[in-house]
Amino acid sequence: MERAECLEQIYSELDDKLVVTIMGACAQELYDLGHRENFFYLQHAMGLASSIGLGLALHLPEERVVVLDGDGSVLMNLGTLTTLARYQPKNLIHIIFDNGSLLSTGGFESQTTSGITDLAAIARGAGIEHVHTAETLLDFGEAMIESLEADDLSVIVAKVDAVGPDNYGMDFQLPENAFRFRRCILDKKSS
Amino acid sequence: MTVSYDNSRLIFEGIKAAGIRSISALPETWLGLLLQRADDDPEVDLIQVAKEEEAIGVAAGAYFAGEPHVLLMQNHGFLAAINGIVSLAQLYGIPLCMLIAVRGHWGEPYPWHTRGGIVTEEVLRSLGIPFEYARDPGKVAKQIREAHTFSESSLSPVALLLTRDLMEED
Numbered sequence: 363m364e365r366a367e368c369l370e371q372i373y374s375e376l377d378d379k380l381v382v383t384i385m386g387a388c389a390q391e392l393y394d395l396g397h398r399e400n401f402f403y404l405q406h407a408m409g410l411a412s413s414i415g416l417g418l419a420l421h422l423p424e425e426r427v428v429v430l431d432g433d434g435s436v437l438m439n440l441g442t443l444t445t446l447a448r449y450q451p452k453n454l455i456h457i458i459f460d461n462g463s464l465l466s467t468g469g470f471e472s473q474t475t476s477g478i479t480d481l482a483a484i485a486r487g488a489g490i491e492h493v494h495t496a497e498t499l500l501d502f503g504e505a506m507i508e509s510l511e512a513d514d515l516s517v518i519v520a521k522v523d524a525v526g527p528d529n530y531g532m533d534f535q536l537p538e539n540a541f542r543f544r545r546c547i548l549d550k551k552s553s
Numbered sequence: 554m555t556v557s558y559d560n561s562r563l564i565f566e567g568i569k570a571a572g573i574r575s576i577s578a579l580p581e582t583w584l585g586l587l588l589q590r591a592d593d594d595p596e597v598d599l600i601q602v603a604k605e606e607e608a609i610g611v612a613a614g615a616y617f618a619g620e621p622h623v624l625l626m627q628n629h630g631f632l633a634a635i636n637g638i639v640s641l642a643q644l645y646g647i648p649l650c651m652l653i654a655v656r657g658h659w660g661e662p663y664p665w666h667t668r669g670g671i672v673t674e675e676v677l678r679s680l681g682i683p684f685e686y687a688r689d690p691g692k693v694a695k696q697i698r699e700a701h702t703f704s705e706s707s708l709s710p711v712a713l714l715l716t717r718d719l720m721e722e723d
Contacts (some may be wrong), residue, residue, distance in 0.1 A: 416607075416610070416614060417616075418618070422574065536645050539645070541646070547618060
């Protein structure tokens with residue numbers, strides 16, 4: 363299963379969600395499907411996408427938040443799973459694309475390679491109840507549907523191949539993405 | 554030496570008077586009474602993180618959501634949060650109003666705090682983070698309000714350093 367296929371499968375669902383994605387391949391693949399004003403691309407600060415998602419979810423209980431994370435990023439901020447569990451925002455879906463690799467920085471193996479570290483078990487151990495592991499596109503689609511229906515904090519660990527896009531680039535600057543993302547949220551709040 | 558009950562109250566009231574109802578924090582001794590107030594106040598959302606860098610992400614989320622937010626941390630927590638400050642807040646122009654308890658400085662009896670205390674100001678300078686010291690209980694509420702105002706107008710991290718003079722009493 364490729365991450366790009368997963369993203370394509372859920373892309374239409376992201377239309378009305380607030381989406382925070384990690385850097386590199388994941389950000390680019392989402393962007394290549396078509397940028398929306400409700401997408402924020404965290405192109406650095408590895409590990410903090412889920413913390414941004416938590417801040418959004420707790421302050422915007424009427425919105426649904428989807429975080430697109432990766433194994434390398436989550437491993438840099440494992441504490442985030444415990445903070446998510448503690449505050450349990452019902453409106454947050456945390457998708458972790460686990461390719462067992464630090465793909466965007468040279469493809470070195472991560473601690474999840476060959477199943478050494480099980481991120482889903484860590485999420486459960488942190489105290490998150492709804493944790494899914496998806497090995498196939500069908501699993502992933504079902505996990506997403508269940509998470510959307512659960513109305514509770516959900517984590518989906520999606521096992522994907524360590525492949526990414528051939529070309530990188532976006533037609534806006536990073537602060538511009540932040541300004542427009544915030545504007546999109548404030549417009550939603552006031553409408 | 555004990556943590557000042559009255560000054561902890563003044564800081565908390567200063568945060569609320571600045572229109573801030575959202576606080577992220579990692580508990581530490583000087584912040585304990587302050588955080589207890591935040592926890593007990595139904596008007597205030599207190600989000601306790603496991604490590605201070607998480608709070609940079611939480612603060613960014615609060616900012617995107619249009620909610621005034623303040624971060625409470627010890628200076629060693631600030632040191633632990635630097636990549637988030639640089640590569641999220643400064644990179645994207647996201648304001649942070651940080652209230653930082655400065656341990657390990659003048660009068661510090663505990664050796665383990667001293668190295669962090671000695672480098673804090675220079676690290677703030679090298680990161681280009683504007684800072685002020687809060688020493689006078691009569692001025693701290695105004696300093697909090699001004700720190701928050703400046704962070705939002707400059708789209709930058711700003712630090713108000715909570716000193717021993719303010720946080721401890723005999």
